[in-house]
Structures are given as C-alpha cells and as structure tokens.
Amino acid sequence: MAVLNQSFGRTAHDSATVVPAAIKTLIVNADVSVVLVDNDQANLEVTGRHSLRDIVSFKQSGDTLFIATTKKRDVKGAGVIYVPASHLQTIRVNSQANVTTAYPLLAPKVDVVINGECTVSIASIGKVNMTSSPSFIVDETRETHSLPASVFNRLRSYY
Numbered sequence: 001m002a003v004l005n006q007s008f009g010r011t012a013h014d015s016a017t018v019v020p021a022a023i024k025t026l027i028v029n030a031d032v033s034v035v036l037v038d039n040d041q042a043n044l045e046v047t048g049r050h051s052l053r054d055i056v057s058f059k060q061s062g063d064t065l066f067i068a069t070t071k072k073r074d075v076k077g078a079g080v081i082y083v084p085a086s087h088l089q090t091i092r093v094n095s096q097a098n099v100t101t102a103y104p105l106l107a108p109k110v111d112v113v114i115n116g117e118c119t120v121s122i123a124s125i126g127k128v129n130m131t132s133s134p135s136f137i138v139d140e141t142r143e144t145h146s147l148p149a150s151v152f153n154r155l156r157s158y159y
Contacts, residue, residue: 022087024063031074031096036085048079093118
C-alpha cells in the first residue's frame, strides 16, 4: 500500500509513504541514502525526486526489508529513504549506500555487516557491532556520551 505524505513541508509529488510490518533486518542493495527512524509511528518513506521513486524498489519478506534499484545507478543525491527502525536488529549494506540515524536508536544491540564501500553513521543507546566481509575493511570511529537516567528507564520499558 502506498500513501502519499506531505511531511517535511513537501508536496504530495515529493514524497511517498508505505506502512511496512515491523522490520528486524534491513538489507541495502542500492546506492541510496537511508535514514533510520526509531519511532513506532514511523513509516517507510521516500522523499526527493520522482526519478528516485521510479527506480528504488522495496521487498519485505517476513521481518526483513530489502532496498534495491531497478537500474544500477548512484541515487544518494536524489533523495532520502526513511526506514522505521524501532525493532531493527541487523543491517547489511551490500552497496555504496549512506546509512544514518535521525536520532539515537533505542535497540540494545544492532549488528551491522558491511559488504560495500558505504558510509554508516549510527547513534544508538545500545551496542553497535560493526563487521565486514573479507573484501572490505571497516574504518570505525566511536564516540561515547553520558545519557540521563530517564533515557535508560525508557529503554528498559521499551524492551
């Protein structure tokens, strides 16, 4: 089901939204920009040029969402794909995608597997495990910040 969405001040021609089932695994097989949104009300949303929506495809099998393109093109600059991430446990990037978070994920653990020359920038309350296939090397930088107790209480009630 596709629902047009006028969020972020855009017109209905600039954005398309889909309501997927809970996503636990995300597999990115396209050179796209993905923003993870940790919110139970979030929907799968594509914003940007019409050409992006014409060539990006989504397939959901159980709790796994696949993002691909119908044409082998780098469309990272054509727009953004917002993915609901409140149940996300595993991310596999098999492309030159950019994957970021809108704000910190509340998941206790997220496993990220790199299998492409991608950029991954994830803020998370829990642990982020970064691994790669033998063909790639992960150049990793980590920052640790102290958080207020209210955030941890929210995390405990969430799981």
